Amino acid sequence: MKEVSFGQFYPVDSFIHRMDPRLKLVFLIGFIVAIFVANSFYGLAACAGVLILIIAFSRVPVLKILRAVKGILFLVIFTAAINILFHTGDHVYWQWKIFCVTRGGIIFSAYLILRLVLLVVCSSMLTYTTTPVSLTDGIESLLTPLKWIRFPVHALALIMSIALRFIPILMDETERIKNAQKARGADFESGGPVKRIRAFIPILVPLLLSAFRRAEELGDAMDARCYGGKKRTKYKKLRFTWRDLVGFLTLALLITGVALLRVYVGDIV
Amino acid sequence: MRIQCEHLSYTYNAGSPFAVNALRDVSLTIEEGEFFGILGHTGSGKSTFVQHLNGLLRLPSSLKKYKPKKPKKGETPPPAPVLRVGDYDLTDKKTDFRALRKKVGMVFQYPEYQLFAETVEKDVAFGLKNFLQKGEKLSEEEIKSAVSDALSIVGLDGREMAVRSPFDLSGGQKRRVAIAGVIVTKPEILILDEPAAGLDPLGKREVMELLHNIHGDWCKTVLIVSHDMDEIAENCTRAAVFSEGTVAMCAPPAELFKNAEALLSLGLDIPLTAKLVLALKERGIDVDCDYTTEDFIAKVLALKGGRA
Ligand SMILES: Nc1ncnc2c1ncn2[C@@H]1O[C@H](COP(=O)(O)OP(=O)(O)O)[C@@H](O)[C@H]1O
Ligand SMILES: [Mg+2]
Numbered sequence: 001m002k003e004v005s006f007g008q009f010y011p012v013d014s015f016i017h018r019m020d021p022r023l024k025l026v027f028l029i030g031f032i033v034a035i036f037v038a039n040s041f042y043g044l045a046a047c048a049g050v051l052i053l054i055i056a057f058s059r060v061p062v063l064k065i066l067r068a069v070k071g072i073l074f075l076v077i078f079t080a081a082i083n084i085l086f087h088t089g090d091h092v093y094w095q096w097k098i099f100c101v102t103r104g105g106i107i108f109s110a111y112l113i114l115r116l117v118l119l120v121v122c123s124s125m126l127t128y129t130t131t132p133v134s135l136t137d138g139i140e141s142l143l144t145p146l147k148w149i150r151f152p153v154h155a156l157a158l159i160m161s162i163a164l165r166f167i168p169i170l171m172d173e174t175e176r177i178k179n180a181q182k183a184r185g186a187d188f189e190s191g192g193p194v195k196r197i198r199a200f201i202p203i204l205v206p207l208l209l210s211a212f213r214r215a216e217e218l219g220d221a222m223d224a225r226c227y228g229g230k231k232r233t234k235y236k237k238l239r240f241t242w243r244d245l246v247g248f249l250t251l252a253l254l255i256t257g258v259a260l261l262r263v264y265v266g267d268i269v
Numbered sequence: 270m271r272i273q274c275e276h277l278s279y280t281y282n283a284g285s286p287f288a289v290n291a292l293r294d295v296s297l298t299i300e301e302g303e304f305f306g307i308l309g310h311t312g313s314g315k316s317t318f319v320q321h322l323n324g325l326l327r328l329p330s331s332l333k334k335y336k337p338k339k340p341k342k343g344e345t346p347p348p349a350p351v352l353r354v355g356d357y358d359l360t361d362k363k364t365d366f367r368a369l370r371k372k373v374g375m376v377f378q379y380p381e382y383q384l385f386a387e388t389v390e391k392d393v394a395f396g397l398k399n400f401l402q403k404g405e406k407l408s409e410e411e412i413k414s415a416v417s418d419a420l421s422i423v424g425l426d427g428r429e430m431a432v433r434s435p436f437d438l439s440g441g442q443k444r445r446v447a448i449a450g451v452i453v454t455k456p457e458i459l460i461l462d463e464p465a466a467g468l469d470p471l472g473k474r475e476v477m478e479l480l481h482n483i484h485g486d487w488c489k490t491v492l493i494v495s496h497d498m499d500e501i502a503e504n505c506t507r508a509a510v511f512s513e514g515t516v517a518m519c520a521p522p523a524e525l526f527k528n529a530e531a532l533l534s535l536g537l538d539i540p541l542t543a544k545l546v547l548a549l550k551e552r553g554i555d556v557d558c559d560y561t562t563e564d565f566i567a568k569v570l571a572l573k574g575g576r577a
Contacts (some may be wrong), residue, residue, distance in 0.1 A: 011286055180324045180383040183375040184401030185367065202395065203387035209436075213560060 007066075010128040015243060016058035017129045021138030023244040024126050030251045031122050035115050038258040040265045044114050049252050051122055060128045068124035071119055076116050080109040118174060131166040134236070141238055162218070177206045214239070270297040270320060270357030270372060270457050272488070276348045279317055279326060284470030293514040294347075299507075300490065304484050306501040306522070307494045309511030310536055315494045316378070318511065319460050322354060322492075324366035331362055349461045354458070362513035371400040374488065378463045381440065389438075390416050390431035400454050419453040420446070422487060423479050441472045442496075445479070452483060459488040463495060468498040473497075476502055485529040502526060502540040502560040510535065523559035 031047070038044045055065060057235070075109050086098075087105030094101040140157035147153050162194075178188070187238045222228075279292040291314045299305050305496045309315050320326040328350055329335050344464060352359040357369045362386045377383065384394035393471065401407065407415075417427030422446040435446055443466075464480065465473040484491045491554060496499055501508050511521040513536050518525060524545040526532070539547075542565040546556050549569075556567040 112546065176377065177383055179320070180375075180377045180380065181395075182325060183323060183370055183372060183377070184383075184396035185397075185454075187367070202383075202385045206383055211380055 008124065008127050009062075009131050010060045010064060012059045014057060014129070016054060016125070018243055018245045019044070019247055020240055020242075022141050022240055023136045023240070023247050024130055024139050025135075025142060027251050028122055029249055030125050030255060032119060034075050034251075034258050037262055039262050041126060043151060043258040043261045044111065044118070046257055046261075047118055047252060048114070050250060053123070053250075054122075054125055058125060058129050060125070064128065065121055065124065067208050068120055072116065072120050074115050076153040079116070080113050083109040083112055095209050100259060103229075133161055134238075135245070136161040136164065137234075137238060138234070166211075166214070169214070173210055174203065174207055177203050177210075271301050271353075272297075272458070272490075273353045274298070274318075274321075275349060275351040276317070276352035277321065277328075277350050277352060278347075279314075279321070281418040291514055292321075294514055295514070297509055297519060299490065299517055300516060301489050303492075303506045304480075304489055305490070305492045306508035307492065307511060308498070308501055308508055310496070314514040315511050317460055317514075319375070319462060319494055321352060321359070322369050322458070322460060323375050324359060324364070325375070328352060329363060330360045333362060335362065337535065339561065358457060361474050366411075366511060366569040367400070371454055372456055373458045373460065374451040376448055376451050376459070376464060376468060377475050380451070381443035384443060384450075386434040388431065389420070389435050389446050392446065393419055393453050396450055397453050415453055416449075417447040422482055423449045423496050424454070424475065424482075425514065426450070429571065433521075441468060441475070444468070444476070445471075448476075448479070452487060456488055459483060460492045461494065462494060465495070465497065465500060472545060473500070480504070496537070498526075498532075498538050498540040498543070502542060503524040503562065510537070526560045 035044070036045055038047055055062065083106045084101055087102055087108055088100065089102040090105035091103035092100050092183075093103070099148055127135070136157050139160070141155045143151075143156075178186075182188075186199060186202055188196065191199070271545055277292055277295040278290070281287070281289045281291055285523075292329070294527065295314075295318060307315050307319065317326065318378065324331075330337070330350075331573060347497075354369065354373060357364050357372075359369070370393045382411055384392050386395065390413070394412050397407070397412060397415055402466065413431075420427035420430055425442065425445050430446070438446065448461075448464070451520055457479075461480070465476045468476060468506070480491055480493065482505070493500070493505070505520065507521050508525055510517045510525070518531065526539055528546060529539045529543050530547060540560055542558065542560045542562060545565065546560075554572065556568050556572065558564045558567065
C-alpha cells in the first residue's frame with residue numbers, strides 16, 4: 001500500500017526539484033504546445049533532447065520514469081495499431097478489406113507514439129519533482145487572474161491541498177483498520193463478488209467515521225485559529241530564481257526552434 | 270504457546286527512498302503464561318514486532334512468491350530468521366495464518382476505532398463467526414452466551430450492552446467492547462498495543478485490572494506494548510526494552526529498573542517507585558524493592574519501623 005506514495009513524488013534534491021512550481025507548470029504547457037507544433041523528425045528530436053536534459057538534471061532514476069510509460073503502454077499500442085490500419089495513402093505495403101498499411105501510416109503512428117511518450121514522461125517529471133503541496137501552491141498562484149472575476153481560487157486551492165494531504169493519512173488508516181479486522185479473522189481475499197464487497201463493510205464504516213471525525217477536528221482547529229481572515233500570508237513564498245530563468249529560456253528556445261523548423265523544414269513525410 | 274524469535278529483521282518500503290529499518294536482528298523468547306511487557310520509545314519498532322506474531326506482517330520466506338536468494342561467493346549470509354509461535358512456524362509458506370490468528374489475538378492501538386456493527390453484540394460476534402472452521406456452526410444461543418461472557422470479563426454488563434450501538438458508548442466502554450471483540454474467541458496469546466493510551470488514570474487502572482482477569486484462565490499469555498513504566502512495573506512478569514529496532518534489555522521489572530541509568534540513557538522514563546528509590550539513595554537510604562507500589566511502601570515502612 002505504501003509503495004504508491006501519492007503524486008509519485010521522488011524525494012531527492014536537484015536543480016529541477018528546486019525550480020518554482022509555477023515555472024514547471026508553464027513549462028509543461030509550453031512543452032505540450034511544442035510537441036504538437038513540431039511536425040518533423042528534427043522538431044520532435046529537439047523536444048526529446050530537452051526532456052532528456054530535464055531527466056538528467058532531476059536525478060530521478062530512469063527506471064522510475066519507464067514505469068510511468070508502462071502505465072500507458074496499452075493506450076500507445078492501441079492508438080498506434082488503429083492509426084496504422086486506417087491511414088490511407090500511397091506506398092501501400094499490405095491491404096485487406098478496409099485495412100491497409102501504408103508508409104504514411106507507419107510514419108504517422110511513429111510520430112504519435114513519440115508524442116504520447118514525450119507527453120507522459122514530461123508530466124510525470126512534474127509530479128516526480130514537485131510535492132503535491134507546492135504544486136497546488138503553483139496552481140493557485142497561476143490562477144490568480146481568475147480572482148478578478150470573483151472565482152474562489154484560494155478556496156479551491158485549499159480544498160485541493162487538504163484532499164492531497166489527507167490521501168496518505170486515509171491510506172494509513174485503511175491499512176490499520178484492515179489489519180485490525182484481519183486480526184479478528186476477516187477475510188478479504190476469498191469468496192464470490194458479493195461476499196468480497198460485504199467483507200469491506202467492516203473497513204468502510206470505521207474509515208468513513210474517522211474521515212468525518214478528522215474533517216470536523218480540522219474545521220474546529222481552523223476556526224480556533226481564525227482561519228478565513230482577509231489577507232493571508234504564505235509560509236513558503238514562491239520565488240523565481242536563476243534556475244527558473246534557465247528553464248524559461250530553454251522553453252522559449254524550444255518553441256521558437258520547433259516553430260522555425262515547421263516553417264522552413266516542413267511536413268512529416 | 271511459546272513465542273520464539275531469532276534474528277528477525279524488517280524493513281518497510283524496502284528498496285525505495287522511503288525505506289525504514291524498523292527491526293534489526295531481534296531475538297526474544299516469551300514463555301507460555303507470562304504477562305510480558307514491551308517497552309520503548311515511539312518508533313522503536315514495538316508495533317512492527319508484535320504484528321509479526323500473528324502474521325499481519327510476514328517474513329519474506331513465508332510469502333507465496335518468495336524465492337530464496339543464492340548467497341554471493343565469499344559472503345557469509347546473515348543468519349536465517351526463526352519465528353515460532355507454539356507449533357506454528359511463521360517462516361514457512363505452508364503455515365495456516367488464519368488458524369494462527371485465532372490463537373493469537375491482537376488488540377491494536379485505539380481499538381475503539383475499529384468498531385463497525387450496529388450493535389455491540391454483532392460487533393463482538395464478528396471475530397467469533399469469522400474464525401469458524403468450514404462446516405462448523407454456532408447456534409444463536411451459543412453466540413449470545415459467548416458474547417455475553419466476553420463482555421462480562423471486560424467488566425461490562427452483557428445483557429444490557431448487547432443491544433446498544435457501539436457508537437453511543439463512552440470512550441472507555443468502547444475500548445472494552447473492542448477488547449471483548451478480540452478475546453471472544455479465547456486466544457491463547459493476547460497481544461495489546463498500548464491498551465491504556467489516551468485513557469484517564471482511572472480508566473488505565475481499570476484496563477490493567479481487566480487484563481489481569483483475562484490473564485490465566487482466559488488467555489494463557491498476555492503481551493502488552495506500553496511506554497508507561499508504572500504500568501510495566503506493577504503488572505509484568507518480564508519486559509523487553511526496544512530501542513531503534515533492537516532489543517536493548519530483557520528482564521523482570523525488578524531487575525530492569527535497578528538499572529535506571531541505562532533506561533534513562535535510552536531516553537525512557539522510569540517508574541515513580543524507581544525515582545523514589547533513587548532519591549532515597551541520594552539521601553543514603555537503600556530500599557531494595559521490586560518496584561511495585563505495594564512492595565515499595567511495605568519496604569519503606571519496614572525501614573522506618575526498624576529505625577523508630
Ligand atoms: N506502515 C509503515 N510504513 C512505513 N514505515 C513504517 C510503517 N509503520 C511503521 N513504520 C516505521 O517503522 C518504525 C517503527 O515503527 P513502529 O513499529 O510503529 O514503532 P512503535 O510502535 O515502537 O512506535 C518507525 O520509524 C516508523 O516510522
Ligand atoms: Mg506503536
